[in-house]
Amino acid sequence: MSANTLTIEAAREALRKREMTAVELTQSCLDAVEAGDALNAFVHKTPDIALEQARAADARLAAGDAPSLCGIPLGIKDLFCTKGVPSQAASNILRGFRPEYESTVTAKLFGEGAVMLGKLNMDEFAMGSSNETSCYGPAVNPWKVDARQLTAGGSSGGSAAAVAGDLCLGATGTDTGGSIRQPAAFTGIVGIKPTYGRVSRWGTIAFASSLDQAGPMTKSVRDAAIMLGAISGHDERDSTSADLAVPDFEAALTGDIRGRRIGIPREYRMDGMPAEIEALWSEGAQMLRDAGAEVVDISLPHTKYALPAYYVIAPAEASSNLARYDGVRYGHRATAEAGDTLIDMYEKTRAEGFGKEVQRRVMVGTYVLSAGFYDAYYNRARKVRALIKRDFETVFADGIDAILTPATPSAAFGLGEMADADPVAMYLNDVFTVTVNLAGLPGISVPVGRDAAGLPLGLQLIGKPWDEAGLLNHAYVLERAAGFVAKPQKWW
Template sequence: MTDLNKLTIAAARDALKKGDVTSVELTEACLTQIEGADALGAFVHKTPEIAMEQAKAADARKDGGDLNGIPLGIKDLFCTKGVASQAASGILDGFKPEYESTVTTQLFNDGAVMLGKLNMDEFAMGSSNETSVYGNAVNPWKAGGAELTPGGSSGGSASAVAADLCLGATGTDTGGSIRQPAAFTGITGIKPTYGRVSRWGIVAFASSLDQAGPMTKDVRDAAIMLKSMCGHDPKDSTSADLPVPDFEAALTGDIRGKTIGIPSEYRMDGMPAEIEKLWEDGTAMLRDAGAKIVDISLPHTKYALPAYYVIAPAEASSNLARYDGVRFGHRAKLDAGDGITEMYEKTRAEGFGNEVKRRVMIGTYVLSAGFYDAYYNRARKVRALIKRDFDDVFAQGVDAILTPATPSAAFELGKKFDDPVQMYLNDVFTVTVNLAGLPGIAVPTGVDAAGLPLGLQLIGRPWEEGDLLNTAYALEQAAQFVAKPGRWW
């Protein structure tokens, strides 16, 4: 078999089980591609020795699961034992955990192979993968000569999967960081219900919003990988003690009788005509597949971005207080006479990038005594109203909600970097899902005039990822998105 790195997880699994290919061959094919793809900036800590060791173990295993022998990339936010886990930040320079995150433990227990760690925005704060200490991740898609963003914060994961450097990757999503990069690179990404996947061993950004999920070449692969990542974890107090269904078995493609809601509030002023048409086409595809389409209202949507950009920085300010130069990571060089306060100040000034500093300062401000009620408490109340909007819609019998995933196709690197407000607007369609703790999936469904991929988002009922994946599968089958980026790297 040739081009083994281009296989889907499902196709590779079936080939491995038949004996048509070995995990060592699959892994070598991916490692070869990674070596020639430094221009994409996707892999930042390569682990070929670990990968080959895991691949040989997978080949020796007689009763492996669905991920046995499958080469994956791991976002740099996941702690991996003995392997640099920096969250793309200078402040964690040199940090190699003595423990394994729950998600990677479960993937490895199922026989997955780790090719290396993937680039991301620093501490997952960003929408373009331009805040990383490693430098930018680059989209494998191009329009003209300019390099494009792969999205953020899981930009390295998106770039690696889209460029066939790995068969799948882990991502995390705090306000759209799986779904937006997936849409920008023409792949599939699902953020599960908050609590479905353990957060233990994943470097925290905003603890009430963060959720890990898979980024894959198609919906079936997302279902396979998600099953391995899910499950109750007593080490995470927010982890739900619920059985994990066989998500792949739910992929029938039959959505007859399902009700799909189209929210009027997502028709934003100035939305590009291409996004509007993509949304209309996706609606027609689901209708043709037998779903009932209804107009719905989510009245508090317009307050979602302001509420998110109060709550997320507030939690980040609290979470990032642990990086002080005392226990792990970078410590600044001190002058004679410097005390503990100077060490904290110098270490944080050197270790954190500008975007992280900006969000920490915003978060500290909104949590301060005079502003706690004016900002943070009001944002929490808005969050409750946003969740209630979704609850009301689902109570009326809506099974899933269809929206655009992003307000545009991938944009040029550097274009929005100096304008935080423009950058934050990239999350306009995705943050509501995190605020309400719901599952959401981005599916590639078309291309724009320049040939760049565009994605649609489906939002599901809580804990019903199987049903959501099946609706996404029906959309994928109808859209027949098969475009791939031309190799330039």
Template sequence: MSANSWTIAAARDALRKGEISATDLTMACLTAIDAGDALGAFVHKTPEIALDQARAADARLRAGDAPSMCGIPLGIKDLFATRGVPSQAASNILGGFKPEYESTVTTKLFDAGAVMLGKLNMDEFAMGSSNETSCYGNAVNPWKVDGRKLTPGGSSGGSAAAVAGDLCLAATGTDTGGSIRQPAAFTGIVGIKPTYGRVSRWGIVAFASSLDQAGPMTKTVRDAAIFLQAMAGHDPKDSTSADLPVPDFEAALTGDIRGKKIGLPREYRMDGMPAEIDKLWADGAAMLKDAGAEIVDISLPHTKYALPAYYVIAPAEASSNLARYDGVRYGHRAKLAQGDGITEMYEKTRAEGFGKEVQRRVMIGTYVLSAGFYDAYYNRARKVRALIKRDFELAFAAGVDAILTPATPSAAFGLGEMSSADPIEMYLNDVFTVTVNLAGLPGISVPVGLDKQGLPLGLQLIGRPWEEGDLLNHAYVLERAAGFVAKPAKWW
């Protein structure tokens, strides 16, 4: 088993015992990345930075000063600002942009001794569910069926493909409506979206500021606990960052959920849900029951309004956030004709720089925020959001410890198969995940089985706010009971 396929926990133990150096571990990953170009996962490789950081990690390991992430090679989603390294959010409008600063998340990871292998592919400005809106081209799922290239999900598709394909030990992702959990489910890995405010958003390119949250994408639940601990914490530079202590998430993995109450929301039984997803859900509930949990039916009555509310609120915030990309200060600027003024510069720059999906969402957002429609759409969506949050609060107040749902409505689909004339087909991929962002709750996707084609399927657990440790422990029990160890056959 080559070192690049190790878990964080296994690599940490081997590094501390001196069985492998951080430099050798990093080299194993860099070799895998070069051999994995067909996956389209890494879009900016940083081997020199990686080897410098690995050598520094080796020095810390020798000195006995080694946090859990010391020497661990990671991929960083292209949404995180990394000093001196292209940070484009997979958009042409940020072509050539190299920040002069480091995001809080990457700063924390580097302070903990982690190694950056490079930047990862994603949907443009994190807008998409299939990694097909990227200026770099598609990321490809390492899992393959009948020779078809499949989506790794989105928007953190490059992160999911890189972790599932063993190009890195783990990766950062961001989740605005399911962008960590859906790709994790599609690629057979673990992805956790923490409570809104648990991880700083400073230095992460904004999509929808009240929904965005960064989190880890890993091979196991234990790895997610280790990684989240390094990412989390209060940041005075982010006004929405919670000033709360970060518990020891790994210590929370006791494997004991006896007496815990797991809710199954009846509203998540969607019309036309594939029988395989329904069976997976029932099997997951049975696994948790066997571990001593009590399974209860619950109601989240406003679930059916979640997708429409999300696709009003998220584009509204995006249209505001993306107004800063105008060709004036940084990134792409269109060539102007004689006599063109500032308005023409804005129009031409944005027309050239933004892709079709980003343009669509900016236009929707601007429309719902416009004077005649603000109350009809945006204000109404905000009220619905409050009702969705209240549904969860009532369920937790009634003693529910965690909620079990499917992570996605299907297994991974083929690249190009969903890019039909109707974008709503693609938006339906978020049907089980957007409620968690609207309510600001932590959610995790755990791989639990394979469908009849042999593709991975995941289940989602939703936890109480700020109780990621408890949520990770439920996920740990589910992971152990499911015993998912399948890996994609290497074709790339």
């Protein structure tokens, strides 16, 4: 078995037993990255940095100073600023930008001895559900069942493709409305979005600041627990970062959920839901029941308003956050012509630098924040958000420990199949995930089964605020019961 196919847990054990070196493990992944160009997952490769970090990790391992991620090769989503390495959020407007600083998430990973193989593909500024808005072109799902190329999901499509295709042992992702959980479900891996404030956003290029949250994308629940422990914690540079102790997430994986109460929200039974998703959901509930949990029907009455509220709030915050990309301070600047004013330069730069989806969301966001429409749209959406949050608070106050839902309304679809459709059809991919971001809750996608064509399907577990430890334990039980071990057949 090639070293790049290992889980973080297995690689950690092999490294500590000196069965292989971090340099050997890293080289195995670098070879896989080179051989995996057809997936378009890695968009900025950093082999020199990776081998330098691997040699440093070997020295720590030899000295007995080896945190869990020491020597583990990871991929970093292009949304995280990495010092001296291109960090452009898959947007032409940030072409050439090399930060002089390190994001808190990557600084924590490197402090633990992790190895960076390179930067990963994503939707432009994390706006998309299929990785088709990227200036690098789409990431490709390693799962293939016919002649089509399938989406790896979005916005963290490169992260999902890289982990599922064994190009790296784990990856960072970000989740604003499902951008970790949906691609994880489409590629048969695990992805966790932590509670808002659990992981620092400092140095992560912003999309919608009240919704964005970084998290790990891994081959197993245990790996997710290991990575989450490394990146969590208070950061004074992020005013929304929670000053709370970080539990030992890995130690919480006891596999015992006897007596726990699992909620099944009736509002998530959508019209037109594929029978395969419905059946998988029922099977997942039975797996938790068999493990000793009590499965309870619950109501989250404001769920139907979540998607429209999200697609008012997120673009509003995006239009504000993206105002800084003006061609003056960094990134792309349009070529000036005689007679151009400063406003002309701004307009040309943003028209050239931003793709269609980003332009659409900036325009929607600017519209809903404008004087005549602020109360009609933005303020109303904020009130709906408060009601959605209250729905979850009520359910958890009634003794529910976690909530089980589908992760996505379908398996992965073909690249190009939805790109030119009504944008709302694409937005519907987030129907099961956006509520978690609006309420600031932790959520995790676990691969549980496959559809009739053989493509992976995931289920989502939603946890109580700050209870990632309990959420991961429920996910661990579901993972073991499902026994999902399928891997994509290598075609690339």
